[in-house]
Amino acid sequence: MADAKEVDYTLNNPDTLTKYKTAAQISHKALETVSGWCVEGANILELCQKGDKLLDEEVAKVYKGKKVSKGPSHPTTVSPSSYVTPYTPLVSEAEEAATTLKAGEVVKIQLGAQIDGFGTIVCDTIVVPPASGASEKITGREADLLLATHYANELMLRLMVPPGLLAGGSEEEKKKAAAQKPPTQNQISSLLEKVAKAYGCTIVENTTSWLFEHNEIEGKKKIIVAPGAGIKGEGSPEVLEAWGVEVGLSLGSGKVKTLDHRPTLHRRTTTTYILKRPSSRQILSEIVKKFGTFPFSLRQLDDEKAGKVGVVECVRGGVVRQYEPAGEVDGSPVSRLLSTVVITKHGLTRLAAPPALDLTKVESDKKIEDEEILKILEQPLARSTGAKKNKKKKKKPAKKAADEDEEESSEEE
The missing domain is CATH 1.10.10.10 (Winged helix-like DNA-binding domain superfamily/Winged helix DNA-binding domain)
Structure with a gap:
């Protein structure tokens, strides 16, 4: 009797990437919607409840009638200013259930969806706008924090690309580039700390990026930035892997304490x-x-x-x-960004990622001047796959095709 065919859950199976992408689309839509609800006076519990309902509704629309597990990969969490970990209050805890957002507060929104065990999680950091909805330029220390987090995230993603993967030149040059060792976790921490210091910020200790696998968001490989004593990560990203890539910064010490909450x-x-x-x-x-x-x-x-x-x-x-539940030791504002990415032979693609920071709305008198950091930030994340886009253009109205091209190029930048 022939053995039952084993399912390939790796990215070698095109179906795996399709499910990751479907889950990512749902995560993106939910994040955008919940972020829009985060204004002065909004109740955190209600935001979380509405976010979870939206995730359930969107998940129900895909893979109908198929024997595929699907649902949230992470509940909606809205974390106040100094919180490091995702925060999700309970209805039965009256005091916490009454918590509302304050104008100017630094808030982290995290959520995610999974299709057939392939989970995508995304987290963004925003500064809560006033209830009037007036759009003001973000300045001061909050601006420093947002910019530091943005550039630390861009740097971290580029450090996740395996050496030589995007190398050009002769075959010999490509082989030489591929033979280079990936940055060590100490080197990654050191580079990110340079970005943080440029803006007067600190990396949050033990910020961890994990290998994502089927039904698993904390795989065997992990990269720990600014690790505490006796703590270390293990492994480097490779082609055909999915990762949850996280950066966390603080306007204070970066040290973390357990909070007095259930x-x-x-x-x-x-x-x-x-x-x-x-x-x-x-x-x-x-x-x-x-x-x-x-x-x-x-x-x-x-x-x-x-x-x-x-x-x-x-x-x-x-x-x-x-x-x-954990927060900053000295109560200072903390930021977090988390992206779900995949690494293929073409490079790194952001599947579920926070929206790019609008640099025209954030103003700081600080900037990065370190040449090594600036050089890394100029590197691409992936090769252009323009040929496929041209095929799509022939079949779609001009505006829709242009919109999609813009989205695809933003993933590769």
Whole structure:
């Protein structure tokens, strides 16, 4: 009897990239919409609830009638100024549930969708506009933070491209470029710190980028920037890999402390443990069915209060991991950007990424002057694939084709 055909979940399978792209489109739409809702006086809990509802609605529109798991890969989280970790308050925690956004506050919005276990997560940092909606230029220390984060992110993405992948010249020159070693994690930290210092900022300690795999957003490889004592990453990006690339900066020390809040963000692990309480088993069953191994908020469970009780044994037994809420030690504003990228033979493509910072709306008296950093920032992320775009143009109205060309070129820049 022939063995059942094993499914190829790597990027060698074109279907894998299609599912990543579908999930990314949903993540982008949700991020754009939730960001638009973030104004002075907006309630954080309501923003998270509305964001999750939008993710569910958009996911329901794709792969209809097919036996494909799909859903959120990360709940909607809206993190206040000094928060380092994603924040998602509960309905049953009255004080936190009443938290609203303040004008001028630095806020991080994170969410994501998954199709068939291929998750894309995206995070953006914005400065909350006033309720009047008046668009004012961002200046001062908030501007320094946004610009430092923008350029640190652009630098980090370029450091993720495997050596020699985009090299030109003769075959000998290409081989020589490919033989170079990728930057070490210490070198990556050092380069990012130069960007941060140019704007009077600090890298948030233990900022981690992970290898993404099927049903897994924390793969074996990880790059840890500004690692604490005794902590180190492992591995470098390679062709045919997907990564969640993160940068985090602070206007303060960059040191992190655990906050005095209930952990509300959780994730199922691969650990097996016989749960004793029926309520715990019921909660675990719901977690597996709804979220698989992707992060979720307790408020997304059918009964939030029962979830708060049932998850305790799940965490104690190691079958569920809880993410401890953390923030800046000195309470300073913190920024975070997170992009889901894939690396192919053509280079690095941003699948789900925060929108590019509008540099005309951010004003700082600081700038990067380090020649090494400026040289890296000039490097492309990918080769142009213009031939495919020309084929599309023949079949589409001029405006639509132009819009798509603009989107594709922005991914490659």
